[in-house]
Amino acid sequence: MDTPTKTLTFETRLDLIHEQDAALCQYAELWNQVKFRWFANLQKPKAQQLNRTQFMHEMGMPFSYRVFQGVRQSIKGLIQSYQTNRNNRLVTLDVKIKQLEKTLNKLKKRCDHVAEKGSPQQAKQLRNRLRQKEVKLRRWQQKQSALVAEKQENKTPICFGGRKLLKERQALETGSAIEGWKQRWHEARHREFLLVGSHDESWGCQNAQLSPSEQEGAYQLKLLVPHQLRATFGTTINIDHLQFKHGKAAIAQAVWQNQAKKHNKSIKGQPLSFRFKRDKKGWRLLVSVEVAGPTEQAEWIGDDQGVIGVDVNLDHLAVVELDRNGNPLQHRTFDLPLHYKNDAQRAAIIGDAVRDLMDFAAQQSKAVVIEKLDFQQKKRQYQKQDHPQYARMLNAFAYGKIKDLIETQSIKRGIRLYHVNPAYTSLLGRMKYRDRHGFSDHHAAALVIGRRHYGFKEKPPKQLIGINAKGTVKAEHPPVRMALGDYQYYHKLQRWYQPLETSLDFLSGWRHFRRVNRVSYSVEARLDGRPGMSPDLIQESTTLLSAHPAL
Known part of the structure; x- marks a missing residue:
């Protein structure tokens, strides 16, 4: 089985002297000037755009090809x-x-x-x-x-420096305020630069070489200075005693591979990319490394004993544990209260939920299965809901971040992650498993997601048993399949089941008891503007439904 890979980024704070800080500032200014010119070149009509060679010649070759x-x-x-x-x-x-x-x-x-x-x-x-x-x-x-x-x-109208800071200029009138704004504007536009690496370069990146330091667990960085700045700052900038709080194993593995490659050419090097970013406290270094295996344990956890089906929703992760035969064993819910939260709070909440999910998967020694969806497809699933609170939840929904974090954690912790086609999982879950197991709609969908990984075919029940407002037990039969394919038949089932599901004349199983267990009822209770059931009729219909032989 192919080993999944993921590019992870780890950061550390740089402790620099004044000359090194000035060198990085000049490097960032030169690098960003080229960046702005290259972006302006790409905004021209295609026939007028310069290729890389023409552009570098026009700029006077300020950088090598790798820096560009x-x-x-x-x-x-x-x-x-x-x-x-x-x-x-x-x-x-x-x-x-x-x-x-x-x-x-x-x-x-x-x-x-x-x-x-x-x-x-x-x-x-x-x-x-x-x-x-x-x-x-x-x-x-x-x-x-x-x-x-x-x-x-x-x-692509991108504002380098930020639109918010640009708009502040309109409210300034005095010369000193404008000069202060210009300084902040310049710093915002020239505060970072990126150096990409390759597996065939020395130490994974020829322009910034990360190697072991004399101090245990620390590294030293040798940064190559551009030609225009060498008269002032020399050929290289040496930064020593770099330590990383996170990602120690991944970075150590990459540095070891690059070091071993210098002595054995058959060993493939590990590419390293470096992003230097300046903030109020100084310079930060972000190192990106490609991880191709678990960093927290020796072996991968596969799907031999079963899987964990996960349905990602607006406010929670619905999780169902399955055995190898597709039978549900237990279900969990990991909350995601993302609305009314800022970006940092959302990131922390998502991180905690994904960590709990992976802890559960590791505890059960089972792989994880999620839907193969993007943000647009997931958002369209919820477009029929029309409620202010639901709209706020949808606005705070961070499906891409949740999915990306699950993928990252699965590689770091050695838990296999599988993706399945999400078509009609909610429909089949509601129709087949919700009432049978007493699941919510989302847990029933998670069960279908897990079963689909093993290739199980989902056949609709031969009949659905329900009860109407008069207490009469009814049976509804699904349409005949004929010669339709799986997803064509599921579409046919959806057209048959949706009107039945929303009708008050057919309250089946789980929906019926949720209806019965509402907090308050009146003799003429109303739901969606239709007559409901009186308390006496509720008690009577509950007895009838519970005693029906088909349930």
Whole structure:
């Protein structure tokens, strides 16, 4: 089986003298000048863009090819990140616009009804509310049109230094305030640089070589100075006594491989990339290394004894443990209360939840199975929910971060991670396993995800047993499969099951008892505007449903 790999980044704080700090500042300024020019070159029409050789000749060759590769990789990452965020914003706007259009249609019907039979004051309030919704819809549609036009024109409006700091300039009037702003603007635009490595280079990166130091557990960094700065700062900058709080095993393995390669050419070196970033406290060094195996244990945990199925949701991870035959053993819930939290708090909450998930998987010695989804697909699954609190949860949803952290932890801890097709897992879970095992919708979906890893086919039950508001037990039969493929038949099942699931005339199993166990009832309780069940009828129907031979 192929060994999965993941690029991990570890950081440390640099303890520099004044000359070294000045050298890194000059290096960052020169590097970022090339970066800005290269980005401007890429924004031109394709026919007018310069290739790498033409561009470096025009710039006067300030860097070697390997240093310029860091510039190209940095710009490529920025552009890809902006385009991904733009696509996510388009998905979010599309969801919001569809929901608001539905709300407007309901409001218009209500306005017409109140205009005929209601009071003038109520009609006026509804018209004002309708106008506000229409203004919001036009504003969202304008944003959507602007983003679509920007995407079609292949534009990437990136502000180096940050839009927030740029906008501060408009409120400044005095000369001293403007000079202070210019200093902060310059520092924000020239505070980092990236040096990429390769496995065939000395010590994994020819421009920044990380090697063992005389002090145990420490390293020394030899940084090659660009030609323009050598007259001032010399050929190299030597930074000693580097220590990493995290990732010690991964960095030690990479340095050992690069050291062994110098004596044995058959050993493949380990590429190392270095990002230098300056903040208020000074310079930080971020080292990226490719990890191809568990760093916390000797062997991988596979799927021989079973798997852990995981369904990622807005506010929790639904987890089900399965044996090798696809039978559920136990289920867990790891909460993700991400709304009303800032970025740092969300990162901590996600980290704790993923850590608990991996602890559970390691304790049971079983692999983990998740959906093979991206952020846009996951967000579309929730677009039908229309509630302010749900919208805030969706806005705080960090599916990409959750998925990435699960992948990282699986490699570090040696727990195999598998991805499966997520099509119709929620439908099959609700239809087949929710009532049988007393699971929630999400735990039932996690069970289907785990079973799908082993290739089990999900057949619908021969009949679904339910009870209506009058206490009559009913049976519904799924459509015949005929010669349809798996996913074609699942789509047919979905069209049959969704109206049945939302009908009050058919309350099956788990949904029925959740309905029964509501906090309060009146004699004429209403759910979704329809007549409900009285307390006496609830008790009677519960007895009937429990005693039915098919349950």
